Amino acid sequence: MPANSEPSAVAEFSPRLSPKLRALLQDRERMLGMLMSNLQGVVYCCLLDADWTMVFVSEGCRALTGYAPEDLLFNKRISYEELTLAEDRRWVRQLIETAAHARKKFDLEYRIIHADGSIRWVQESGFPLFNDHGELVALEGFIQDVTARKHSEQAARDAEARYRSIFENAIEGIYQTTPHGQYLDFNPALARIYGYESTQDLRNSISDIQRQLYVDPEKRAEYIDIMQAHGEVRNFEAQVYRKNGDIIWITENAREVRDRDGRLLFYEGTVEDISERKYYEQQIEYQATHDMLTGLPNRTVLSDRLQQAINFAARYGNILAVAFVDLDQFKFINDSMGHHVGDSLLVVMAERLAQCVRDSDTVVRLGGDEFVLLLCSLQKIEDVSHSMQRILAAVAAPCTIDGLEFVVSCSIGISVYPGDGHEAATLLKHADSAMYKAKQLGRNNFQFYTRELNQVLTERMAIEYRLRHAIENEEFLLYYQPKIELASGRICGAEALIRWQPPDAPLVSPLSFIPIAEETGQIEKIGRWVLYQACLAANRFQRILGRPLPVAVNVSPRQFRQRDLIGTIAETLAATQIAAHTLELEITESCLAHDTPQFIKTLHGLKALGLTLAIDDFGTGYSSMAYLKDFPVDRLKIDKAFVGNLEHESTDAAILKAIIALGHSLGLKVVAEGVESGQQSAYLLQNGCDEAQGYWFGQPLPETEFCELLARSNADDGRRPQNPDPYDRADPDDAGNAKANPTPRARPG
Numbered sequence: 001m002p003a004n005s006e007p008s009a010v011a012e013f014s015p016r017l018s019p020k021l022r023a024l025l026q027d028r029e030r031m032l033g034m035l036m037s038n039l040q041g042v043v044y045c046c047l048l049d050a051d052w053t054m055v056f057v058s059e060g061c062r063a064l065t066g067y068a069p070e071d072l073l074f075n076k077r078i079s080y081e082e083l084t085l086a087e088d089r090r091w092v093r094q095l096i097e098t099a100a101h102a103r104k105k106f107d108l109e110y111r112i113i114h115a116d117g118s119i120r121w122v123q124e125s126g127f128p129l130f131n132d133h134g135e136l137v138a139l140e141g142f143i144q145d146v147t148a149r150k151h152s153e154q155a156a157r158d159a160e161a162r163y164r165s166i167f168e169n170a171i172e173g174i175y176q177t178t179p180h181g182q183y184l185d186f187n188p189a190l191a192r193i194y195g196y197e198s199t200q201d202l203r204n205s206i207s208d209i210q211r212q213l214y215v216d217p218e219k220r221a222e223y224i225d226i227m228q229a230h231g232e233v234r235n236f237e238a239q240v241y242r243k244n245g246d247i248i249w250i251t252e253n254a255r256e257v258r259d260r261d262g263r264l265l266f267y268e269g270t271v272e273d274i275s276e277r278k279y280y281e282q283q284i285e286y287q288a289t290h291d292m293l294t295g296l297p298n299r300t301v302l303s304d305r306l307q308q309a310i311n312f313a314a315r316y317g318n319i320l321a322v323a324f325v326d327l328d329q330f331k332f333i334n335d336s337m338g339h340h341v342g343d344s345l346l347v348v349m350a351e352r353l354a355q356c357v358r359d360s361d362t363v364v365r366l367g368g369d370e371f372v373l374l375l376c377s378l379q380k381i382e383d384v385s386h387s388m389q390r391i392l393a394a395v396a397a398p399c400t401i402d403g404l405e406f407v408v409s410c411s412i413g414i415s416v417y418p419g420d421g422h423e424a425a426t427l428l429k430h431a432d433s434a435m436y437k438a439k440q441l442g443r444n445n446f447q448f449y450t451r452e453l454n455q456v457l458t459e460r461m462a463i464e465y466r467l468r469h470a471i472e473n474e475e476f477l478l479y480y481q482p483k484i485e486l487a488s489g490r491i492c493g494a495e496a497l498i499r500w501q502p503p504d505a506p507l508v509s510p511l512s513f514i515p516i517a518e519e520t521g522q523i524e525k526i527g528r529w530v531l532y533q534a535c536l537a538a539n540r541f542q543r544i545l546g547r548p549l550p551v552a553v554n555v556s557p558r559q560f561r562q563r564d565l566i567g568t569i570a571e572t573l574a575a576t577q578i579a580a581h582t583l584e585l586e587i588t589e590s591c592l593a594h595d596t597p598q599f600i601k602t603l604h605g606l607k608a609l610g611l612t613l614a615i616d617d618f619g620t621g622y623s624s625m626a627y628l629k630d631f632p633v634d635r636l637k638i639d640k641a642f643v644g645n646l647e648h649e650s651t652d653a654a655i656l657k658a659i660i661a662l663g664h665s666l667g668l669k670v671v672a673e674g675v676e677s678g679q680q681s682a683y684l685l686q687n688g689c690d691e692a693q694g695y696w697f698g699q700p701l702p703e704t705e706f707c708e709l710l711a712r713s714n715a716d717d718g719r720r721p722q723n724p725d726p727y728d729r730a731d732p733d734d735a736g737n738a739k740a741n742p743t744p745r746a747r748p749g
């Protein structure tokens with residue numbers, strides 16, 4: 001029963017009621033009282049006065065306010081006005097009174113102060129009560145505690161505010177779209193990423209993401225496919241247009257959002273601008289796949305591109321040409337003019353090569369002065385030749401660097417798919433072989449790969465491999481060929497000539513391995529060995545003859561460029577204890593043509609040591625007369641090509657005469673090489689040639705045999721033993737002269 005229960009109406013009117021009805025009503029009254037006292041809230045009746053004076057309060061008051069119903073009845077302990085939170089009182093009153101006077105129900109939520117001091121949210125619904133005269137007399141209603149609901153609502157609002165703040169202030173773009181590509185919602189960051197002034201600007205501008213946003217509209221279809229398959233997209237990278245038309249890279253992470261029944265509502269996701277990362281990735285990728293100097297694709301991409309080209313040619317039945325291009329004499333320019341000139345030259349050549357081919361072709365810089373061209377979609381082999389002629393001409397056109405004009409040529413080797421191979425590595429190897437042949441054939445030309453060439457190169461590679469251990473295995477020998485003083489017929493020197501005796505194989509001529517040793521750099525080691533052995537031999541020759549016998553050693557161009565050449569020679573002379581003038585160095589004309597400051601310095605350094613310097617093979621090289629004047633050389637060795645044809649070619653005879661005269665006029669001794677007949681010998685003697693060398697006087701011999709020759713000649717007063725003359729014919733240059741005496745008896749030296 002309510003604590004404020006008054007005498008019940010049933011009791012009041014019971015005398016007038018039948019006992020049955022009275023009992024029924026009393027039962028109802030009891031039930032109502034029990035219901036009210038168990039209600040989660042307060043049923044009340046109050047006056048419309050300043051205190052909201054309660055005239056009836058149900059038992060629920062205790063739980064709601066912490067006060068007993070009788071505490072509130074007639075404001076005995078506290079009024080309801082006082083219970084109401086001060087901040088809410090005014091508007092609560094205003095709202096209730098307005099409703100009451102308007103004879104309307106009211107429904108409102110506000111706060112009260114619980115007896116324990118805590119603030120509780122209540123919800124009150126009520127209506128006004130009027131007397132028989134229609135005068136407003138009281139209010140009746142129900143008040144319940146909604147604090148928990150209010151708190152969860154507040155929590156939800158707080159959470160919403162927090163999420164909204166994150167949404168609004170996120171750096172990443174956040175969006176919701178329909179599956180058909182319309183925006184439902186998005187944050188300011190998204191507008192910012194896409195370059196719009198505001199979210200409204202973006203909303204007004206983009207109505208179809210697929211068409212207006214993605215650079216490649218297929219990307220949206222791809223996005224939808226992934227979404228449909230997995231319910232989400234992860235790290236989806238695409239290029240999109242910004243408002244101003246710029247293209248940026250974005251990455252998206254998104255998912256489907258469905259309702260409880262599984263119906264798709266929208267997609268929601270995030271967008272990040274990854275343009276900067278992409279830029280750096282592209283930079284790294286570019287650097288890994290391109291040559292930084294020329295901007296051409298580099299070796300890393302070659303095999304991929306070549307494989308693609310092979311696949312393409314195979315599918316369409318085309319010809320594919322792989323061209324290996326190597327600039328001629330680049331190293332010389334690079335070394336002599338400096339690397340900046342070399343670099344500029346490479347850039348120019350790279351541009352020229354790229355201009356000579358079609359867009360579908362590829363030009364790769366392998367490194368150094370080597371390039372590879374992949375010429376695709378060719379119909380016939382003549383097309384390759386035409387392209388190569390174009391390239392030769394383009395490369396050979398003069399180019400100006402730092403105000404200096406350079407003309408370089410190139411050597412090109414070509415292999416063709418499918419004839420020369422089906423695999424990338426084979427085609428490259430064969431093109432490289434062909435390029436090597438082009439170099440050997442005098443540069444500035446192109447050569448197609450052939451099977452025979454392959455054979456030659458296989459042998460070359462075998463030599464190269466075996467050469468590496470030839471010194472350690474003591475497989476080299478030195479032969480010595482006598483030099484004769486023509487006037488006296490005496491042996492006046494020897495030329496040391498290397499031979500290679502591999503185990504279980506015939507003797508190998510230096511012509512077969514010296515060029516390889518030169519190219520691979522092994523010549524430096526071999527050259528040191530020759531020098532040392534020749535000096536040791538010179539020592540032995542001196543002991544046999546009782547006087548020094550000059551020994552000539554060939555120095556190849558690469559050896560000559562060795563930085564420590566002078567030091568090596570000085571050490572060798574000291575170690576073998578021979579006088580410097582006993583050693584003669586034979587330098588080829590082509591070597592002299594490299595008249596760099598370093599080269600001239602080396603020549604003077606060698607001369608300062610006291611060595612004799614000879615120009616070998618004179619007449620076959622660049623034949624610049626300038627170096628004869630300026631370089632500190634002592635001898636000219638006329639190439640055997642001029643001597644061998646003496647009897648048949650009157651021009652050769654004339655050239656011989658001229659060279660002898662030229663050498664003498666410059667104060668040089670003149671030596672003729674390759675003298676094979678008495679006639680030649682006689683002609684040379686008649687024309688004042690100082691010395692001669694050749695089979696007529698003696699073949700190159702192993703050291704022991706040469707020592708025997710020396711011993712015999714010593715016994716024979718210094719003259720070499722006589723040879724029969726198999727070519728004893730008239731001098732072609734001087735028909736009036738009878739047979740020349742091939743071996744004039746000379747006085748001992």
Ligand SMILES: Nc1nc2c(ncn2[C@@H]2O[C@H](COP(=O)(O)O[C@H]3[C@@H](O)[C@H](n4cnc5c(=O)[nH]c(N)nc54)O[C@@H]3COP(=O)(O)O)[C@@H](O)[C@H]2O)c(=O)[nH]1
Pocket residue numbers: 481495496497498509510511514530554555556586616617640673674675676693694695696700
């Ligand atoms: N860098 C080095 N080069 C060397 C060395 N040893 C030799 N060589 C060079 O190899 C080339 C071939 O030499 P080789 O087969 O020894 O031929 C020499 C003579 O045998 C040959 N010769 C001598 N007389 C005659 C002759 O009457 N007729 C004829 N047809 N050939 C003859 O000439 C070669 C000597 O030439 P050159 O050196 O120009 O005087 C050759 O280029 C050698 O230089 C080495 O140790 N290092």
